[in-house]
Amino acid sequence: xxxxxxxxxxxxxxxxxxxxxxxxxxxxxxxxxxxxxxxxxxxxxxxxxxxxxxxxxxxxxxxxxxxxxxxxxxxxxxxxxxxxxxxxxxxxxxxxxxxxxxxxxxxxxxxxxxxxxxxxxxxxxxxxxxxxxxxxxxxxxxxxxxxxxxxxxxxxxxxxxxxxxxxxxxxxxxxxxxxxxxxxxxxxxxxxxxxxxxxxxxxxxxxxxxxxxxxxxxxxxxxxxxxxxxxxxxxxxxxxxxxxxxxxxxxxxxxxxxxxxxxxxxxxxxxxxxxxxxxxxxx
Amino acid sequence: xxxxxxxxxxxxxxxxxxxxxxxxxxxxxxxxxxxxxxxxxxxxxxxxxxxxxxxxxxxxxxxxxxxxxxxxxxxxxxxxxxxxxxxxxxxxxxxxxxxxxxxxxxxxxxxxxxxxxxxxxxxxxxxxxxxxxxxxxxxxxxxxxxxxxxxxxxxxxxxxxxxxxxxxxxxxxxxxxxxxxxxxxxxxxxxxxxxxxxxxxxxxxxxxxxxxxxxxxxxxxxxxxxxxxxxxxxxxxxxxxxxxxxxxxxxxxxxxxxxxxxxxxxxxxxxxxxxxxxxxxxxxxxxxxxxxxxxxxxxxxxxxxxxxxxxxxxxxxxxxxxxxx
Numbered sequence: 001x002x003x004x005x006x007x008x009x010x011x012x013x014x015x016x017x018x019x020x021x022x023x024x025x026x027x028x029x030x031x032x033x034x035x036x037x038x039x040x041x042x043x044x045x046x047x048x049x050x051x052x053x054x055x056x057x058x059x060x061x062x063x064x065x066x067x068x069x070x071x072x073x074x075x076x077x078x079x080x081x082x083x084x085x086x087x088x089x090x091x092x093x094x095x096x097x098x099x100x101x102x103x104x105x106x107x108x109x110x111x112x113x114x115x116x117x118x119x120x121x122x123x124x125x126x127x128x129x130x131x132x133x134x135x136x137x138x139x140x141x142x143x144x145x146x147x148x149x150x151x152x153x154x155x156x157x158x159x160x161x162x163x164x165x166x167x168x169x170x171x172x173x174x175x176x177x178x179x180x181x182x183x184x185x186x187x188x189x190x191x192x193x194x195x196x197x198x199x200x201x202x203x204x205x206x207x208x209x210x211x212x213x214x215x216x217x218x219x220x221x222x223x224x225x226x227x228x229x230x231x232x233x234x235x236x237x238x239x240x241x242x243x244x245x246x247x248x249x250x251x252x253x254x255x256x257x258x259x260x261x262x263x264x265x266x267x268x269x270x271x272x273x274x275x276x277x278x279x280x281x282x283x
Numbered sequence: 284x285x286x287x288x289x290x291x292x293x294x295x296x297x298x299x300x301x302x303x304x305x306x307x308x309x310x311x312x313x314x315x316x317x318x319x320x321x322x323x324x325x326x327x328x329x330x331x332x333x334x335x336x337x338x339x340x341x342x343x344x345x346x347x348x349x350x351x352x353x354x355x356x357x358x359x360x361x362x363x364x365x366x367x368x369x370x371x372x373x374x375x376x377x378x379x380x381x382x383x384x385x386x387x388x389x390x391x392x393x394x395x396x397x398x399x400x401x402x403x404x405x406x407x408x409x410x411x412x413x414x415x416x417x418x419x420x421x422x423x424x425x426x427x428x429x430x431x432x433x434x435x436x437x438x439x440x441x442x443x444x445x446x447x448x449x450x451x452x453x454x455x456x457x458x459x460x461x462x463x464x465x466x467x468x469x470x471x472x473x474x475x476x477x478x479x480x481x482x483x484x485x486x487x488x489x490x491x492x493x494x495x496x497x498x499x500x501x502x503x504x505x506x507x508x509x510x511x512x513x514x515x516x517x518x519x520x521x522x523x524x525x526x527x528x529x530x531x532x533x534x535x536x537x538x539x540x541x542x543x544x545x546x547x548x549x550x551x552x553x554x555x556x557x558x559x560x561x562x563x564x565x566x567x568x569x570x571x572x573x574x575x576x577x578x579x580x581x582x583x584x585x586x587x588x589x590x591x592x593x594x595x596x597x598x599x600x601x602x603x604x605x606x607x608x
Binding site: 081083113114116117120124125127128129130131139140143144189193196 | 488490491492493494495496497498499500501504508509512513515
């Protein structure tokens with residue numbers, strides 16, 4: 001939270017433009033930029049975990065952050081909702097500009113609570129609250145002052161449908177969330193994150209605690225969600241990154257090594273380090 | 284394919300010997316642990332046996348129904364009456380006052396320590412609070428009659444100046460009363476409630492808090508709507524211990540509650556608890572075949588059953604609110 005220029009001084013256009021060359025038959029549409037990381041560094045105390053990273057995140061697209069353990073991908077992800085502010089001794093440098101409002105997420109002018117209201121997160125391990133299924137999804141809505149019974153019910157149903165969970169839980173909305181299976185709990189957490197209509201949803205290795213079938217459901221879900229919301233996903237699973245993402249950033253030792261369309265990264269990476277990582281030679 | 288005989292590994296016999304030694308050691312440790320467990324059960328059943336056995340002569344003289352429903356407890360009178368209800372009322376009313384103090388105060392301090400206090404402050408404050416539990420209860424008893432009760436008398440005098448009708452019935456608060464004894468007992472229990480509740484709340488996984496903060500919640504909302512409910516089973520355990528401590532507490536009530544067995548729920552009056560009666564009766568030199576002496580065991584048995592009931596209730600609460608996270 002140091003040395004970040006005021007929001008007004010930001011350049012009006014993102015410095016990076018979407019890659020426009022078509023890749024294969026399903027040439028994707030050109031997405032507008034939703035958020036742009038500019039020269040971002042992050043420190044845990046004196047340890048620099050993210051080193052001067054710059055990359056764009058496109059609206060209604062899925063961007064995957066890949067890299068070996070400790071490369072800073074989760075640290076970068078957690079900058080987007082100011083999760084690091086919960087712990088003492090952490091420091092941001094640089095900017096994450098959120099469009100169209102042009103607010104710098106990690107700047108001193110941005111309130112962490114406001115940023116978390118606008119950027120939802122799904123965690124590595126399902127973490128439903130000790131409440132009913134309904135109240136879990138309604139949690140964020142209540143925080144935002146949605147009070148009316150009928151409005152709450154409508155929004156909760158919509159979010160649960162969006163997370164492909166409605167059919168499984170519609171008859172037991174009042175039951176505790178801990179009665180659900182791990183995969184259902186994670187979809188409940190996705191519903192909770194979606195219910196508040198966030199601008200970005202962060203996924204931090206959302207399937208690492210799940211079995212292959214539950215993982216498949218979450219991946220399908222992410223595929224559906226890309227139509228509606230900007231998604232950032234951290235994953236250790238390269239097949240997952242290639243299956244669900246439109247863009248991929250490869251990080252190593254806190255630095256961003258390569259960023260490109262997912263198809264390009266996984267078929268023809270330009271850096272040899274990327275090639276070595278995706279072919280499983282280290283990590 | 285290589286000849287199998289050339290690669291025969293060394294026999295494993297020495298390792299097997301070592302293994303049997305390890306198994307013996309395992310058996311010994313298991314046996315010792317079992318012994319310790321059986322010993323605690325033995326003590327408990329021994330206490331129950333003594334209580335039941337020693338109160339048998341009492342119940343030969345006093346009808347158990349009369350004992351459980353009688354409203355007068357006058358063991359020293361020429362015509363003694365043994366109705367336990369006044370002692371039960373004294374026990375429950377002091378306990379209730381104590382819990383009304385200890386539960387909110389202890390819980391609020393626990394939430395503050397666990398969710399708001401900086402780590403350095405917590406490291407200083409928590410041991411200090413736990414030190415309160417090390418103060419002998421006889422000290423608390425004198426604290427009650429030398430400070431708390433006189434202050435409560437002043438407060439009462441001020442309060443009734445607004446309610447003249449109250450003045451007619453209860454012109455002043457006696458020095459020895461349930462309210463003051465209960466308040467001091469509550470203060471004594473605060474560290475138990477606070478320390479155990481704080482442990483329970485700190486044991487709530489960080490990922491639950493992050494989930495709540497991640498939705499845009501502030502610290503207060505996270506503490507009250509996520510952490511506290513998640514920890515409630517542990518908090519209920521703390522409350523159960525607090526109830527047991529309050530029901531069984533002896534010195535504070537023996538000193539400050541007045542030692543007058545009256546069947547009333549009014550905390551402004553003196554009362555006697557079961558424990559205070561046991562102290563009072565056992566300090567006199569009653570012969571063993573005296574009905575007054577025997578009544579100690581009947582009272583003790585009642586206390587045991589009450590505490591057991593509260594503990595069962597607490598266990599049910601804990602089960603009901605246990606969270607799997």
